[in-house]
Amino acid sequence: MILALLHTSPAHIPVFDALRDAAHPGLVLRHVVREDLLVRAGESGPESVADDVLSLLRGAARDGAHAVLCTCSSIGAVAEESAPALGGVPVLRVDRPMAARAVATGDRITVVATVRSTFGPTVALVEEEAVRAGRAVDMRTLYVDGAWERFLAGDRDGYLERVAAAIDTVTDTDVVVLAQASMADAADRARVTGLPVLSSPRLGLDAAVLERVAPERA
Known part of the structure; x- marks a missing residue:
């Protein structure tokens, strides 16, 4: 299984890698980091980054991800709402x-x-x-x-x-x-x-x- 993770901080990468190694050793993680999304969501609201989130999710699906996990709680709802546009690839919010x-x-x-x-x-x-x-x-x-x-x-x-x-x-x-x-x-x-x-x-x-x-x- 290939799981894409959408982060707003690179600090999350080792956390999820360690969890994968401990519990899901066969899982392939693909990390996508966009720190600017959290900044913009905080300034103008989560909907202000909806187009960028959708573009990133579509890119993950095109690259072969079987599912996408959004690890940022501030934009999690926006990510979930984008799921219907991904042709059946599940989009989950981590929280x-x-x-x-x-x-x-x-x-x-x-x-x-x-x-x-x-x-x-x-x-x-x-x-x-x-x-x-x-x-x-x-x-x-x-x-x-x-x-x-x-x-x-x-x-x-x-x-x-x-x-x-x-x-x-x-x-x-x-x-x-x-x-x-x-x-x-x-x-x-x-x-x-x-x-x-x-x-x-x-x-x-x-x-x-x-x-x-x-x-x-x-």
Whole structure:
């Protein structure tokens, strides 16, 4: 199977390569990185990059991808909406399985993010999954001030420590959702909270593989 991944940061490449090596060694990953998409989506809204996203997805399909996984939560909905134009090639957003898991875990859900533009798409996704599951959810959000600047400066440890410290302040909730794939490793650094902390990379990659494999087994 060939899976194309649409990233808005090159930092995601080793994360997904490691997950592939650990759980899906036969999987071929093709990484497409467009950092400008996140910047433009934050400035003008996700729909402002819809044409570019569609062009990238079509290119991945032409190059032989069996499925495409969008790893950026800010443009995930735009990517999903482009799927009908790809002639049957599935397009998945990496955070949808995480949102479904969060809804199944509890009613009080706290979304943590380091980029403010991520809150809208992530909260909307969790609420969509709640409707699908017939559940009512109480959504809260927590912005990690100053963390994204560290990420952009290449200070990954400083970035993750800020996120972990923020997670440790969360109380009165059933589950914590890390809105961005870049935040995933912060879950292991959180030392105080005993709450479930969900991140998207592993769940999203597993779902993308199953999306392609399940029809072939049917």
